[in-house]
Amino acid sequence: MVRRAPPLPPVRGLQPMSLTAWEGRVTAVLQIQGCNFHCPDCPVPHLIATSVEGGSIPIESALEALYRRRRWLDAVVIAGGEPTLHEGTRELVRLVREFGLRVRLHTNGSNPLALRELLDTGELASVSMTVRGPLDPTYAVAVGARVRLANVYECVELLLRAPGEHEFRVPWLPQVVEHDQMVAVLRMLAGARRVVLEPARDGSPGVRTLQQVGRAAGTYVESCVVAARPGQDFGARGRSRSVSP
Amino acid sequence: MRRVALVRRRDGETVAFEQQRVRDAVERALLATGGPDRGLSEHVAAMVELFLDKTYFDEIPTTDQVEDMVEKVLMDTGHAEAAKAFILHRERRRRMREAREARDARLQPTLFDNRVVVVDDAVEGRAAAFSRERLARTLSADGSVTRALADDVAAAVEMRLRAGGVARAPAALVRALAEAELLERSAALDLRRRGGAVLAPERLAAALYRKGTGGPAAPGGAPFPAVAATELGGAALRCHALGELLPADVARAHQDGDVHVHGLSLPAALFSASLSPRDVAEGNAPGAASRVPADAARSARRLTAMLGRSARFLGAAVIDGVAVVDVPDAYAPLLASADRDALAEEAWHLLLECSADVGGRRVALDLSPVADAGEETASAAFATALLRAHGRREGLPGADLLPLPVVTVSDRAFESDAARDVLRLAADAVLRGSTVVFPLVRGAAPAASPRDVRRGASARPARACAGRITLNLPRLARRVGRGRIEGFLRACDRLVDLAAAGHQARRELLAQVAGASGGCLAPLLRGPRGRTPLYDLADATWSFGVTGLNETAQLLCGFELHDDDEGAARLARRIASYLALRVREAGAAGDFHATLDSDDDADTAQRLFAADRLDAPAAMSDHFPDRSSYSPGVAVREDAPVDLLARIDHEEALHANLATATLRVRLAAGDTGGPDGIVALLRKLLRAGAAERVEVATW
Numbered sequence: 001m002v003r004r005a006p007p008l009p010p011v012r013g014l015q016p017m018s019l020t021a022w023e024g025r026v027t028a029v030l031q032i033q034g035c036n037f038h039c040p041d042c043p044v045p046h047l048i049a050t051s052v053e054g055g056s057i058p059i060e061s062a063l064e065a066l067y068r069r070r071r072w073l074d075a076v077v078i079a080g081g082e083p084t085l086h087e088g089t090r091e092l093v094r095l096v097r098e099f100g101l102r103v104r105l106h107t108n109g110s111n112p113l114a115l116r117e118l119l120d121t122g123e124l125a126s127v128s129m130t131v132r133g134p135l136d137p138t139y140a141v142a143v144g145a146r147v148r149l150a151n152v153y154e155c156v157e158l159l160l161r162a163p164g165e166h167e168f169r170v171p172w173l174p175q176v177v178e179h180d181q182m183v184a185v186l187r188m189l190a191g192a193r194r195v196v197l198e199p200a201r202d203g204s205p206g207v208r209t210l211q212q213v214g215r216a217a218g219t220y221v222e223s224c225v226v227a228a229r230p231g232q233d234f235g236a237r238g239r240s241r242s243v244s245p
Numbered sequence: 246m247r248r249v250a251l252v253r254r255r256d257g258e259t260v261a262f263e264q265q266r267v268r269d270a271v272e273r274a275l276l277a278t279g280g281p282d283r284g285l286s287e288h289v290a291a292m293v294e295l296f297l298d299k300t301y302f303d304e305i306p307t308t309d310q311v312e313d314m315v316e317k318v319l320m321d322t323g324h325a326e327a328a329k330a331f332i333l334h335r336e337r338r339r340r341m342r343e344a345r346e347a348r349d350a351r352l353q354p355t356l357f358d359n360r361v362v363v364v365d366d367a368v369e370g371r372a373a374a375f376s377r378e379r380l381a382r383t384l385s386a387d388g389s390v391t392r393a394l395a396d397d398v399a400a401a402v403e404m405r406l407r408a409g410g411v412a413r414a415p416a417a418l419v420r421a422l423a424e425a426e427l428l429e430r431s432a433a434l435d436l437r438r439r440g441g442a443v444l445a446p447e448r449l450a451a452a453l454y455r456k457g458t459g460g461p462a463a464p465g466g467a468p469f470p471a472v473a474a475t476e477l478g479g480a481a482l483r484c485h486a487l488g489e490l491l492p493a494d495v496a497r498a499h500q501d502g503d504v505h506v507h508g509l510s511l512p513a514a515l516f517s518a519s520l521s522p523r524d525v526a527e528g529n530a531p532g533a534a535s536r537v538p539a540d541a542a543r544s545a546r547r548l549t550a551m552l553g554r555s556a557r558f559l560g561a562a563v564i565d566g567v568a569v570v571d572v573p574d575a576y577a578p579l580l581a582s583a584d585r586d587a588l589a590e591e592a593w594h595l596l597l598e599c600s601a602d603v604g605g606r607r608v609a610l611d612l613s614p615v616a617d618a619g620e621e622t623a624s625a626a627f628a629t630a631l632l633r634a635h636g637r638r639e640g641l642p643g644a645d646l647l648p649l650p651v652v653t654v655s656d657r658a659f660e661s662d663a664a665r666d667v668l669r670l671a672a673d674a675v676l677r678g679s680t681v682v683f684p685l686v687r688g689a690a691p692a693a694s695p696r697d698v699r700r701g702a703s704a705r706p707a708r709a710c711a712g713r714i715t716l717n718l719p720r721l722a723r724r725v726g727r728g729r730i731e732g733f734l735r736a737c738d739r740l741v742d743l744a745a746a747g748h749q750a751r752r753e754l755l756a757q758v759a760g761a762s763g764g765c766l767a768p769l770l771r772g773p774r775g776r777t778p779l780y781d782l783a784d785a786t787w788s789f790g791v792t793g794l795n796e797t798a799q800l801l802c803g804f805e806l807h808d809d810d811e812g813a814a815r816l817a818r819r820i821a822s823y824l825a826l827r828v829r830e831a832g833a834a835g836d837f838h839a840t841l842d843s844d845d846d847a848d849t850a851q852r853l854f855a856a857d858r859l860d861a862p863a864a865m866s867d868h869f870p871d872r873s874s875y876s877p878g879v880a881v882r883e884d885a886p887v888d889l890l891a892r893i894d895h896e897e898a899l900h901a902n903l904a905t906a907t908l909r910v911r912l913a914a915g916d917t918g919g920p921d922g923i924v925a926l927l928r929k930l931l932r933a934g935a936a937e938r939v940e941v942a943t944w
C-alpha cells in the first residue's frame with residue numbers, strides 16, 4: 001500500500017508583509033487554523049476552532065502568493081493557532097524552504113513530539129514559543145485549558161538546546177500572573193537567546209512595569225526586549241547597546 | 246377645441262406659444278398689487294388663452310396682441326390694480342427697447358465715422374488714437390503676415406472696436422482682437438511675443454494679502470513681504486519666459502497643459518545641483534571666500550559657514566533643490582580627533598547652516614558614512630552626531646526647513662557596526678516622523694550621487710540637472726482612446742519633440758547667461774579665473790519627466806498598475822521603455838544629455854489634472870470622478886489596495902527604465918518593529934534590487 005503524504009494544514013490567513021513577526025526580517029505570515037488552548041487573551045480567537053467552517057485560503061494560492069514574492073521576503077512565519085497539531089506542517093515547511101525562504105514556526109509548547117520532529121529535519125531557522133506563565137497551576141488558567149506542564153517544559157528544553165534563532169514570547173496577563181512569577185518565568189528561560197516581554201492586549205501592565213521585569217531578570221538571558229519598545233535590550237549581551245538618541 | 250399654437254415676435258420670427266410665459270406675466274402683475282396667488286394667476290392665464298383662441302382662430306397673434314389680451318382680461322376680471330402694473334411694465338419695456346435700437350443705429354459704423362478710439366498702452370505708459378495704419382504696420386513688421394492680410398485684420402479690429410461702442414480700449418484688448426482675427430484667418434503668427442508681462446489685479450491682491458492656504462505666511466496670516474515679492478517677480482518672469490524665451494508651440498503646449506515646463510519663474514536657473522564641501526574648500530563654490538587661506542579648510546567651523554552660505558546661495562538659484570554630498574566624508578579628516586561634544590556641536594552648526602530660509606528650497610544632506618578604511622570611524626561618528634542633532638531638533642528651525650537626511654544603503658553598511666548604527670539611527674529618525682531618503686547602492690560602488698544627478702558613466706559625472714519638462718501622458722491616452730497603443734506612442738513622439746525644443750531654448754539662454762559678464766550664475770558655469778567650472782553646462786542633464794503613468798495605463802487598457810492584470814504592467818513597461826528610447830534619441834539629436842525621470846512632484850500632477858479637467862470635463866469626470874489628482878510619477882496609486890511588497894513588485898519593472906525614480910514607502914509606525922524592521926526592509930530591498938532610491942516615512 002502506498003503511504004500518502006498527510007494533507008497540508010488549513011491556512012486561514014495570509015499577511016503578505018510583516019516587519020514585526022520576526023524582528024529584523026521581512027516576512028510573510030501564514031496563519032494555520034486550529035489550537036488546543038483557549039487563552040483568555042488570545043489575539044486570534046477565530047483560529048482556535050479546529051474545523052475550517054470560517055473558510056480557509058486554498059493552500060495553492062497561499063503558496064503561489066509566497067512564491068511570487070519570494071524575492072522581497074526573507075522568511076515565512078508559520079503561525080497559529082497551533083501549527084504542530086497538523087501532520088502536514090512538515091510538508092508545508094519543506095515547500096516553503098524550496099522557495100529559498102527561511103521559516104519561523106510559532107508554537108504554544110504543547111506538542112514536544114511534533115516540535116522535535118520538525119527541529120530534526122533541520123528546516124526550521126527559528127521557533128518562537130509562547131510561554132504564558134510559570135510552570136505551576138496558574139498555567140492552566142493562563143491558557144484556558146488542561147495542560148501537561150511536562151510538555152511545555154520539554155519544549156523549552158528542546159529550544160534551549162537546539163541551534164537556531166529561537167525566541168520565547170512572554171505575554172503577561174496581569175490578573176493571572178504576579179510580578180514575582182514573571183521573574184520566575186525568566187529564570188526558567190535562563191540561557192535563552194532572546195526573550196520578548198509583551199503587555200496584555202489592553203496595554204496593561206504598562207511598558208514601565210515590563211521594563212522593570214526586564215531589568216530585574218534580563219541578565220539570565222542573552223537578549224531581553226519589551227515588545228513595541230525596540231532598541232532597548234535588557235539582556236546580558238545587549239545591556240550596553242541601545243539606539244535611542 | 247383648437248388652441249393658439251404660435252406667436253409672432255416683434256422681430257418677425259414665429260415661435261411656439263408658451264402658456265407658462267403668460268402665466269408668469271399675470272403672476273408678476275398680481276404680485277405688484279398684493280400677495281401672489283398661484284390659483285388666481287392660473288385662472289386668469291387660462292382665460293387669456295381662451296380669449297386668444299376665440300379671437301385669433303385664423304391668424305397668428307403678435308406679442309403685442311397677446312399682451313393686449315392680458316391687459317384686457319385683467320381689467321375685465323376686476324384686477325384694475327394689476328392691469329395698471331402690467332401696463333406700466335409694458336411701457337418701461339418699450340422705452341428700453343427704443344433706446345437700445347437708437348443706440349444700435351448710431352453705432353452702425355459708417356464710411357465717414359470720425360469718432361476716435363483711444364488706445365491705452367499700459368506697458369509704455371501712454372495713450373494714442375487708434376490707427377489702422379499703425380496696427381497693420383506692426384502686424385506685418387516681422388514679415389510673417391503679409392501686408393494685405395495685416396490691412397484686412399486691422400480693418401476688422403477697428404470695426405469690432407466701433408461696433409462695441411468702445412471709446413477707450415487698453416492695448417491688451419486691441420492685441421487680443423487682432424490675435425483673434427488672425428486666428429480666424431488661420432495665420433501662423435504668435436502675437437504673444439509682443440505682449441508685456443501682465444499680472445491680473447486679483448493675482449497681485451492674492452500675493453499681497455493672501456487669504457487661506459499656500460506659501461509660508463507671517464503670523465498675521467499675510468505672507469512675508471519677501472515671499473510676496475518673490476512670487477510676483479516669479480509671475481512676471483513666467484509671462485516673459487512664456488512670451489519670449491520658449492518657442493511658441495512649447496509655450497502653448499505648457500499653457501494648454503500638454504507638457505509642464507518646470508521653473509518658468511526662474512528661467513535662467515539650474516533645475517537641481519549638488520555641492521560638496523570639497524568644492525567649498527577649494528573655493529569653487531559660490532559664497533566661498535575667493536581666496537581660501539591654506540589652513541582655512543582645516544577649521545571645520547569655517548568650512549561649515551562657507552558650506553551653508555553656498556547651499557543657501559544655490560538654493561535660491563535652482564528650481565528644485567540642492568544636495569550637499571559627501572558630508573561626513575569631507576569632515577572626517579577635520580574631526581578625526583574631536584571628542585563627542587565637539588562633534589555634536591559641529592553637527593548642530595552644520596544643520597543650522599544648511600537649513601533653508603522661509604520660502605526657500607530645502608537642502609538634501611548626504612549623511613552616508615563612506616570613506617577609506619582609515620577614516621571610516623570618524624565619518625560614521627560625524628554622521629551619527631548629525632542624525633542625533635537632527636532628531637533632537639534643539640534650537641534648530643522647523644522640520645520643513647531642516648535639511649532632508651539622505652543615507653546611502655550599500656552592502657558595506659551591513660558589514661561594519663558603525664555604519665549599521667548610522668542606518669538604525671536614520672530608521673529611528675523615520676519613526677520619529679522625519680522623512681529620510683535611502684539611495685540603494687549595490688556592490689562596492691561609491692556613494693550615490695544625489696537625486697536627479699546622472700549616474701556617472703562619463704569620467705566627470707554631471708552634478709547638475711539643468712531643466713525638466715514633464716509630459717502629460719494621461720491626456721494623450723485619453724485623446725487617442727482605449728486600446729490604441731501605437732497611436733499613443735506616436736503621440737508621445739510629438740511631446741518628446743516639444744520638450745526637446747523647450748530644452749534647447751533653455752540651453753541657449755543658459756549659455757548666454759554663462760557667457761555674460763555679470764550675473765550670479767556665470768561664475769558657476771564658467772569657472773572663475775581659469776578654474777574648472779563648478780557645473781559644466783555640457784555635462785548637465787536635461788530631464789524629461791513623466792507623471793500619471795498609472796492613469797495612462799488605466800485609460801489605455803482599463804486596468805490600473807496595481808490591479809492583478811499582467812496587461813497593465815506590461816503596457817506601462819512598454820511605454821516607459823519606449824519613452825526612454827525616444828528621449829535618448831532626442832538627446833543625441835540635440836547633443837545634450839537627456840534623461841527620462843519620474844516626476845514625483847505632486848503639484849505638477851495636480852496642475853496637469855486640473856488642465857485636463859478643463860480640457861474635457863465630461864470625459865474626466867467619467868474616468869476620475871472621485872479622485873482629486875493623478876498619482877505623481879510612475880508610482881502605483883498611493884491609496885491602492887495593495888500591500889507594500891506588491892507595490893514594490895509593480896513599480897520595480899518601471900523604475901528600471903527611468904534614470905531617477907523614488908520608491909515611496911509609507912509605514913504605520915506600529916508595524917515596523919522599530920528601527921530594526923526598517924533596516925531589515927532596506928536590506929531586503931537592496932538585496933532584491935528593488936529600486937534606486939527609497940524614501941521612507943511613517944504615516
Ligand code: SF4
Pocket residue numbers: 035036037038039041042043044045047048080081082108143
Ligand atoms: S495558544 Fe495561541 S492561538 Fe492558541 S489559544 Fe493561545 S493565544 Fe490563541
